[in-house]
Structure formats: structure tokens, C-alpha cells
Amino acid sequence: MGTATKTSDSAMHMHLRRPSEDAIQSYYTAMRRFWHPVLAADELPNDTPIGVELLEERLVLTRLNGAVVAMQDLCRHFQAQLSLGEVRTVAGHGQCLMCPYHGWSYSADGRCVEIPQLAADRQIPADAVVPSYLAAERYGLIWVCLDDNPLFELPIFPHVNEPDFLAGPLRKYPTWKASTPRAIMAALDDTHGPWVHEGLVGDRNHPESPEHKVRRDGRNLVINIRMVQPDNPTISENGDPTAKIVNLTTTVGIPNTIHFTIRAEGSERITLIWQAVCPIRYNESLTFWGSSRNYDLDKPAYNDKFERMQDTLREQDRVIVESQRPWLLPPFWTKIELPLRPADLPLIEYQRWLEELGISTML
Ligand code: FES
Ligand SMILES: [Fe+2]
Structure with missing residues (x-):
């Protein structure tokens, strides 16, 4: 029996189990470079964040200052879910997303811009940033790309936006x-x-x-x-x-x-x-x-x-x-x-x- 056959034999059995952690991670890594639809646009209100999941990563979607924003759904302070938080205005920063736990507020680029407990002589830590991702609306959907450089543009569905349809x-x-x-x-x-x-x-x-x-x-x-x-x-x-x-x-x-x-x-x-x-x-x-x-x-x-x-x-x-x-x-x-x-x-x-x-x- 040749090596190739043996490999294939063992593959024939391996596939009955769940994929290896390596296989899952390499699938996720490859998929991160594409735009993915995550929510119907009309399911995202103007003033309330919504949590979704993409490639096993929890994301918070919200509308800040008229634009859809996607961030990792974990606060940098003690990793509470930002999607349980609320939209509020912070002077000088417009609409921000506030964590429900201790009220840290994040602007659309994921930077923390206000910490209520911050001592008067202290600065907001430079690391107080939540990863933020590309987000867009098209065809009534909210699309997110987890990589700053998507491999392809957002999809175009032929004829869908034409007036005779x-x-x-x-x-x-x-x-x-x-x-x-x-x-x-x-x-x-x-x-x-x-x-x-x-x-x-x-x-x-x-x-x-x-x-x-x-x-x-x-x-x-x-x-x-x-x-x-x-x-x-x-x-x-x-x-x-x-x-x-x-x-x-x-x-x-x-x-x-x-x-x-x-x-x-x-x-x-x-x-x-x-x-x-x-x-x-x-x-x-x-x-x-x-x-x-x-x-x-x-x-x-x-x-x-x-x-x-x-x-x-x-x-x-x-x-x-x-x-x-x-x-x-x-x-x-x-x-x-x-x-x-x-x-x-x-x-x-x-x-x-x-x-x-x-x-x-x-x-
Ligand atoms: S965990 Fe978010 S402010 Fe403390
Ligand atoms: Fe079918």
C-alpha cells in the first residue's frame, strides 16, 4: 500500500470527527479577508448597539454619528460586552458607545475617549482601544470585514438595484x-x-x-x-x-x-x-x-x-x-x-x- 493511499485512508476517518483546532483557525484566518453579511440593516436601531458573531468572534454593531460601526464586543477595561451598553454623546467626540460595566466610552475608531473614574492627574491609557472593523450597508444588510484590506470589494448583485425590478x-x-x-x-x-x-x-x-x-x-x-x-x-x-x-x-x-x-x-x-x-x-x-x-x-x-x-x-x-x-x-x-x-x-x-x-x- 503506497503512502498516498495511507494518507487518504486516515483522512477518510479523520473527517468523521470535528475539524482540528488548526483547521478551524486556518479557515477563520482565510475567511477574515472577505466582507460578510452579519445583520439586516433594519435590525440595527439608531441608538442601541447589537451583538453579532462572525467567525466565532463577538462583534458589537452600532450607529455612531450616522455611520455603522463594528468593534470587538469586549471592553478593554474588564472585557464586558459592549453590546450591553448604550450610545451617548461625549463632548468633543460626538456619539460614542458606552460600556455597561463602568461607563468607559469609545468613539467610532475604537478609542476610549472618556473614563468616569479617571483621576484628574491621569491620562486615558494609550492601550484603551477596542479593535474596530470595516462596516458597510448594502442590499439591506450590514457587512463587516475583519481585515483592514479586504481581498474583494463588497458584492454586486446583477440587476437588483435597477428601476424595472x-x-x-x-x-x-x-x-x-x-x-x-x-x-x-x-x-x-x-x-x-x-x-x-x-x-x-x-x-x-x-x-x-x-x-x-x-x-x-x-x-x-x-x-x-x-x-x-x-x-x-x-x-x-x-x-x-x-x-x-x-x-x-x-x-x-x-x-x-x-x-x-x-x-x-x-x-x-x-x-x-x-x-x-x-x-x-x-x-x-x-x-x-x-x-x-x-x-x-x-x-x-x-x-x-x-x-x-x-x-x-x-x-x-x-x-x-x-x-x-x-x-x-x-x-x-x-x-x-x-x-x-x-x-x-x-x-x-x-x-x-x-x-x-x-x-x-x-x-
Ligand atoms: S468593563 Fe467596561 S468599563 Fe469596566
Ligand atoms: Fe436545493
Whole structure:
């Protein structure tokens, strides 16, 4: 038995356990360089901080002087959670975040600017600084990057902000017990429809994989396909039982967003669906979900049939994705998984890119 086989044998068993601390940390280190969606923007009030978690780091989000601010959610004094604190104005510094424990106040750059107990002859310690992070709002979400130099810009979802599209409600799904790459891959995978979503977006009489055109475009992996789908509320309102040919452009923002432009052949109706996934921990992900359409602009944005179908699809996916091991995407060399060409090409290309970026890493 050769060495390579032995390595692979031991890998085959290791993956049943939780990832090593080294693997988790290297995943977190690689993921820090990207913008991640952490909260719906309308969930962050003007005057109250909110605590969130990103890559197992607790963050406090707050709005100070009109801008979203993200800091480590621990006060430098005795490490109490700043998200239990409050927004207040400090003379000369505008709005600041005050710790609930002894009232130290921090400005938007994380510097402590006021200490109520400070003796008159003492200065605020130079080390009284909380790490602060890049924060931004887009598509109704608050995005944070834990690295001062993000590898890519904030994602751009094609057509979503165009005036001839009507946006549906922003939705947030309960946390999945899965890693973020696995959640993205479930959305990217276009051959599981007949098995997981039969009758909705899959037909077991058509299990064949569509032909994929896959390319890299900046920070995006872009995939074009034509596929057969049963009629469903995304592609028509007719309830027409005949299967439809659907043109699909999928834009994956590496590593954590996916956007679909969906159009039935011969129709002008275009539906956009996007997902932005927050890697709370290596095995916990939070998905934000949005949709837009260029038809029925006079009807309410919320389309009950469509939204309920999306809930069903997501629930069907959740069961499968939460069952997958290892938690973190294994590198190709382990041969733990057997992606097939050409059927799994989009997944292979996504995984290859993550491996280049150190996100799909050792066990
Ligand atoms: S722990 Fe925050 S002020 Fe003391
Ligand atoms: Fe699915």
C-alpha cells in the first residue's frame, strides 16, 4: 500500500470527527479577508448597539454619528460586552458607545475617549482601544470585514438595484448547522433538484446535468446553463404542467454570496434570487435571502406562492446540508469527496477557488 493511499485512508476517518483546532483557525484566518453579511440593516436601531458573531468572534454593531460601526464586543477595561451598553454623546467626540460595566466610552475608531473614574492627574491609557472593523450597508444588510484590506470589494448583485425590478422582502433563515461553503454549494449545485426538490425544480425523468459554461469574472464565478424544470411559481403563474426550459445565470461572489438570474425560454419574465451567507462559526451559517422581479410590478412585492415555495426548497436543502461531513470543505487531495466531471463542474470550480484562497484547507 503506497503512502498516498495511507494518507487518504486516515483522512477518510479523520473527517468523521470535528475539524482540528488548526483547521478551524486556518479557515477563520482565510475567511477574515472577505466582507460578510452579519445583520439586516433594519435590525440595527439608531441608538442601541447589537451583538453579532462572525467567525466565532463577538462583534458589537452600532450607529455612531450616522455611520455603522463594528468593534470587538469586549471592553478593554474588564472585557464586558459592549453590546450591553448604550450610545451617548461625549463632548468633543460626538456619539460614542458606552460600556455597561463602568461607563468607559469609545468613539467610532475604537478609542476610549472618556473614563468616569479617571483621576484628574491621569491620562486615558494609550492601550484603551477596542479593535474596530470595516462596516458597510448594502442590499439591506450590514457587512463587516475583519481585515483592514479586504481581498474583494463588497458584492454586486446583477440587476437588483435597477428601476424595472421590484424587490421582495428581505428574509433571514434560521441558522443552519453547516459551514458557509457548504451552504453556498447547495445553492450552486444544479443536479440535486430531481432528488431533493422533485416536482418543484426537479424532475426525475430529466436527471441529466445541464451543460455548464463557467468563468471567473473579478471576484465572481459566473455559470450559465439551460435546464429543464417543472413549471413553478418562479418561472410562470400558469400552473402549466409542461416542463419549461429555463436559462439561468448564476453569479457566485467568492466565498459567501450567490445570485441567480432566472428566465424561462421565450419569456420576458426575469426573477432574481440571491443569498448572502454569514459564517458565524465553522459549523453555523446564517443566510439572508432576497428576490426581485421585472413583472407584476403593480402587485404586492410579497408573492405568497413564490415565497412559500422558496421556504420549502430551503428546508429540503437544510436537511441534506446539515448531514454533510466534514464540516469544512475538504481539499481535493484527500479524495474524501468524488465530484464528477462534467456534471459537478460549477462545484469543482468554486472549490478550486476556495482552495487557492486557503478556505478549503487541511483537515
Ligand atoms: S468593563 Fe467596561 S468599563 Fe469596566
Ligand atoms: Fe436545493
